Amino acid sequence: MGNTGFKSDIEIARAARKLPILEIGASLGIPAEELLPYGHDKAKISANFIAAQKGKKDGRLILVTAINPTPAGEGKTTTTVGLGDGLNRIGKKAIVCIREASLGPCFGVKGGAAGGGYAQVVPMEDINLHFTGDFHAITSAHNLLAALIDNHIYWGNEQNIDIRRIAWRRVMDMNDRALRDIVCSLGGVANGFPREAGFDITVASEVMAILCLSEDLADLEKRLGNIIVGYRRDKSPVFARDIKADGAMAVLLKDAIQPNLVQTLENNPAFVHGGPFANIAHGCNSVVATKTALKLADYVVTEAGFGADLGAEKFFDIKCRKAGLKPDAAVIVATARAMKMNGGVKKDALGEENIAAVRKGCANLGRHVQNVKKFGVPVIVAINHFSSDTEGEIQAIKDYVATLGAQAVLCRHWAEGSAGIEELAHKVVALAESGRSQFAPLYPDDMSLFHKIETIAKDIYHASEVIADKSVRDQLHAWEAQGYGNLPICMAKTQYSFSTDPNLRGAPEGHTVPVREVRLSAGAGFVVVITGEIMTMPGLPKVPSSERIFLNEQGQIEGLF
Incomplete structure (x- = not known):
């Protein structure tokens, strides 16, 4: 495949030769009638098929995490996708499991979330936009509950909800700071009782977290019923089931809970499902997708959002604890550029060699390596290669990681696809099959x-x-x-x-x-x-990504990345 030259992610994705999604399903042993196609290149996997896999042996679970993100870019999803392709290349049956993209960051700062270069999942445009409608279903289910709460109060408030103690806000999948704090029900008697309220972004919704942690539809409905919508004057909680909201919410989510099957640029299977924010919510793809993938593959490569201090910690302490998952190995993604930034170099000087700054910045990487080891999971470092990296900088990272009793491997998947990440794939297999993983969460359930x-x-x-x-x-x-x-x-x-x-x-x-x-x-x-200052409804930057997104004369989308 060679170097990408000047091709953008979207141009590479557009040139991809995709297989019909039924063929991708067939490669996993999923019969055509158990797939619900959304066009030719996306499908949902039926609940019946998933239920029928229960007794099968699980494959090995690999977590991809990273250092703290910097404006220099780390490429965690790119590495997740690349490693999935790399494992398939060396003869392992591997599935990639990642999250769906939120429209908020897509039009805000971050851009898309489907990987990059020659390590992407496709169709990239769909995955970054409406995809199969899962986020819209979550938004609708969440806001149905909000409407039912205010309606319950309007028609006599049988549950005696204290309107000063309503805990359920509204959501939308957009960055919109104007909606963080609002007053609703203005306009007189016909519109209900005025009160303070607000919006969060959909990916911070508890409904999103519930969808991603539920085992199946019955578990989903039970969890929806357990949502606390507010409190009575005696401070006792009012649940969603108390106002009979759980059934209708589950109906809106019946398709959304089924995992989405797509493919990588190299026609390997990828599950893209769920997407809780990682700095606010738990930042992992759905339990249903991960568990289904483990029944269908030798290796499942998944990621957790942002740096290991947030993503990996929540993956281990929330997702693995709740779902009974046992990861076999973890990959921590780092770049020489990000090491330089952590070492004090400004963004506009990142192209210049600075081995001293790389060494100084490695402290951030070292902390993440040691933290992941605290969970009993063996670690390997993936150095995501940028063309400006020098041999001296790469060697400095390798030498540093060796002092921690771990290995760092240079990966060129962005430019070369699976061929550029073979070494990491072999080493991940060796690590996962070494039996060294002694996974345990950080703290016991019964701690205060x-x-x-x-x-x-x-x-x-x-x-x-x-x-x-x-x-x-x-x-x-x-x-x-x-x-x-x-x-x-x-x-x-x-x-x-x-x-x-x-x-x-x-x-x-x-x-x-x-x-x-x-x-x-x-x-x-x-x-x-x-x-700290964390916001559950982000705002847009002064120059949002949306300003660069448009349809060209051929009707194709430009500016998504």
Whole structure:
């Protein structure tokens, strides 16, 4: 395939020779009648087929995670897709499992989420836009519940919901800071009782988390019923099932819970399903997709959002704990460019060789390597190659990683596809088959909620303390008294730093983690802890990506990346 030259991701994706999706399904042993096609290149896998795989042996699970993201770019999804292709290239049956893209970041800062260069999943445009409608279904189910709450209050409020204590906000899959805090039901008696409310982005919705953690449709409906929508004046919780919302919500999600099958540029299978935000929610693709893939392949390569301090920690402590998954190996993605940024180099000087800065920045990588090892999972580092990297910089990373008792492998999948990542594929197989994984979550279920928060902050972030107002601590104690003390913690924190200060790069020690707010996701089964300045509804930047997205004269989409 050679170097990509000046071809953009979208041009490469457009030139791809895709196989009909029924052929991709057939390669996994999925009969045509068990696929629900969305056009020729996308399909959902039927619930009946998934249920029939239950007794089969599981393949091996590989997590791809990364250092803290920098504006230099790391290429975690690109590496996930590349490794999936690489494993297939060396004769292993592998499936890639990644998340669906949110429209918010797509039109905001980040761009798409389908990989890049010659390591992409296709159809790239569809995956980054409406895809199979899963996010729209989640948005609709979430907002149906919001409408039912206000309607219940309007028609007499049989459940005695205290309108000052409604916990359920509305959502949309867009970055829109104007909707963070609103007043609703204005306009007189006919429109209900005015109150403060607000919007979160769809990928921060508890419904998204529930869809991604449910085992099947029955489990989904049960979890939807467990959502706490608000509290009565006596502070007792009101559940979605109390206002009979769970059945209708499940109906809206009956197709959305079925995993989506697509393909890589090299015609290997990929499951793209679910997409909770990683800096707010738990940042992993669906349990249904991962478990189904494990029944159909020797190797499943999945990723968790952002750096290992957020994504990997939540993958291990929430997803693996809840779903009974045992990862066999973890890959941490790093780049020489990002090491230089962590070492203090400005973005416009990243093209110049700076081995000293690479060495200095490696502290960030080292912290992530050691953190992943705390979960008992063996680690290998993937150096995602950029054309400006020098041999000296690459060697500096390899030498540093060797001091941690791990290996770093240079990968050229972006430019060369699977041929550029063969070495990593062989080494991941050796690591996964070594039997070295002794996976265990970071903390036990029965630890107190605040102690769990402290454990993550101290062991993973290397903070010296967690500070929280009495109201936050009282809220945690109240939830423990109500029987929610055994739930895991989902930290909402900046992705750019181990600390809660996005500008603090490298491997800071001894910082403080301020907890601003806690939210109980009783349906999803975790407690969300909001730290620092994190927003559950992002805003758009001064120059959003949307300004560069348009249809060309051939009616093709330009500007998605």
